[in-house]
Amino acid sequence: xxxxxxxxxxxxxxxxxxxxxxxxxxxxxxxxxxxxxxxxxxxxxxxxxxxxxxxxxxxxxxxxxxxxxxxxxxxxxxxxxxxxxxxxxxxxxxxxxxxxxxxxxxxxxxxxxxxxxxxxxxxxxxxxxxxxxxxxxxxxxxxxxxxxxxxxxxxxxxxxxxxxxxxxxxxxxxxxxxxxxxxxxxxxxxxxxxxxxxxxxxxxxxxxxxxxxxxxxxxxxxxxxxxxxxxxxxxxxxxxxxxxxxxxxxxxxxxxxxxxxxxxxxxxxxxxxxxxxxxxxxxxxxxxxxxxxxxxxxxxxxxxxxxxxxxxxxxxxxxxxxxxxxxxxxxxxxxxxxxxxxxxxxxxxxxxxxxxxxxxxxxxxxxxxxxxxxxxxxxxxxxxxxxxxx
Numbered sequence: 001x002x003x004x005x006x007x008x009x010x011x012x013x014x015x016x017x018x019x020x021x022x023x024x025x026x027x028x029x030x031x032x033x034x035x036x037x038x039x040x041x042x043x044x045x046x047x048x049x050x051x052x053x054x055x056x057x058x059x060x061x062x063x064x065x066x067x068x069x070x071x072x073x074x075x076x077x078x079x080x081x082x083x084x085x086x087x088x089x090x091x092x093x094x095x096x097x098x099x100x101x102x103x104x105x106x107x108x109x110x111x112x113x114x115x116x117x118x119x120x121x122x123x124x125x126x127x128x129x130x131x132x133x134x135x136x137x138x139x140x141x142x143x144x145x146x147x148x149x150x151x152x153x154x155x156x157x158x159x160x161x162x163x164x165x166x167x168x169x170x171x172x173x174x175x176x177x178x179x180x181x182x183x184x185x186x187x188x189x190x191x192x193x194x195x196x197x198x199x200x201x202x203x204x205x206x207x208x209x210x211x212x213x214x215x216x217x218x219x220x221x222x223x224x225x226x227x228x229x230x231x232x233x234x235x236x237x238x239x240x241x242x243x244x245x246x247x248x249x250x251x252x253x254x255x256x257x258x259x260x261x262x263x264x265x266x267x268x269x270x271x272x273x274x275x276x277x278x279x280x281x282x283x284x285x286x287x288x289x290x291x292x293x294x295x296x297x298x299x300x301x302x303x304x305x306x307x308x309x310x311x312x313x314x315x316x317x318x319x320x321x322x323x324x325x326x327x328x329x330x331x332x333x334x335x336x337x338x339x340x341x342x343x344x345x346x347x348x349x350x351x352x353x354x355x356x357x358x359x360x361x362x363x364x365x366x367x368x369x370x371x372x373x374x375x376x377x378x379x380x381x382x383x384x385x386x387x388x389x390x
Contacts, residue, residue: 046128159204159205239349317376
């Protein structure tokens with residue numbers, strides 16, 4: 001059988017990738033080497049020491065009460081019976097593997113409890129406070145704010161950075177409604193309100209790509225997100241369409257087509273894009289195009305998944321306030337969504353070309369409600385997937 005040159009080329013590439021993947025998998029696998037329990041004034045602090053940062057998720061379970069902490073791409077490298085875990089609220093501990101590659105640590109509790117994560121998702125040491133929950137007559141669990149010890153004071157915490165990108169600005173007014181409402185003004189007002197809500201949280205901080213009526217090029221907005229070490233990126237816009245009856249809010253994440261074009265850009269500009277997700281690509285032992293391509297593809301796949309999760313949480317929150325134009329998160333190749341390692345969404349708050357929605361978007365009270373809905377969605381995403389205990 002005759003094999004074409006292109007077929008031979010791809011066979012060679014696939015062979016190299018096949019040989020690389022075991023090394024990549026091993027490089028990504030974190031080891032949980034130690035778990036430490038320490039009593040606090042109103043609960044217990046649990047510290048997990050890993051050989052490298054990894055993604056974690058926390059599940060609250062009842063009947064019986066317990067917390068499950070899932071570490072992605074991790075393995076247990078210590079003896080459970082040597083950890084001395086019988087302390088305070090925690091009465092037992094065990095490990096398991098709910099899905100391949102995911103290490104689960106289950107903490108058995110003797111009462112209903114709240115928790116707060118005290119470390120940054122990028123740290124290899126993961127700390128959480130577990131504290132007793134107070135029960136009201138209605139049965140609602142009230143999660144008191146724990147009193148951190150000096151070692152984990154609020155000022156020492158690494159806040160979650162949310163970059164808020166108010167669309168358009170300056171010479172670019174964006175869409176303009178029948179009453180003369182400019183998109184750039186509406187989205188800036190909402191962005192400032194959202195930033196204020198975020199900045200009132202002790203473990204979150206907002207960074208605005210623009211704070212006034214001036215123009216910021218699209219690529220500069222991305223650069224500001226990277227410079228600000230963003231954990232999340234939220235672009236805010238107001239839609240417009242020739243059909244004046246079109247209405248409703250919508251949210252977009254990056255499409256795979258947009259991801260592919262951005263990967264090519266990263267691969268072409270080695271000097272300008274040397275760091276990916278906290279990993280310095282210039283320090284890799286293997287600096288080949290193929291390895292960089294594989295790493296970027298892995299990062300983009302995970303980021304798009306998280307972007308869709310973030311968008312879904314925000315869309316669910318908006319659904320309680322306004323009509324949705326699309327009932328699910330849509331995907332498109334928007335430039336501002338193209339950071340390969342920062343979960344990013346673009347929010348269309350409504351149609352400024354629809355006279356009814358234009359009137360609502362002009363209202364400061366409605367702008368407050370939109371900002372609150374977006375903030376609630378961000379909190380829901382962080383609590384469900386990032387596990388920072390907000």
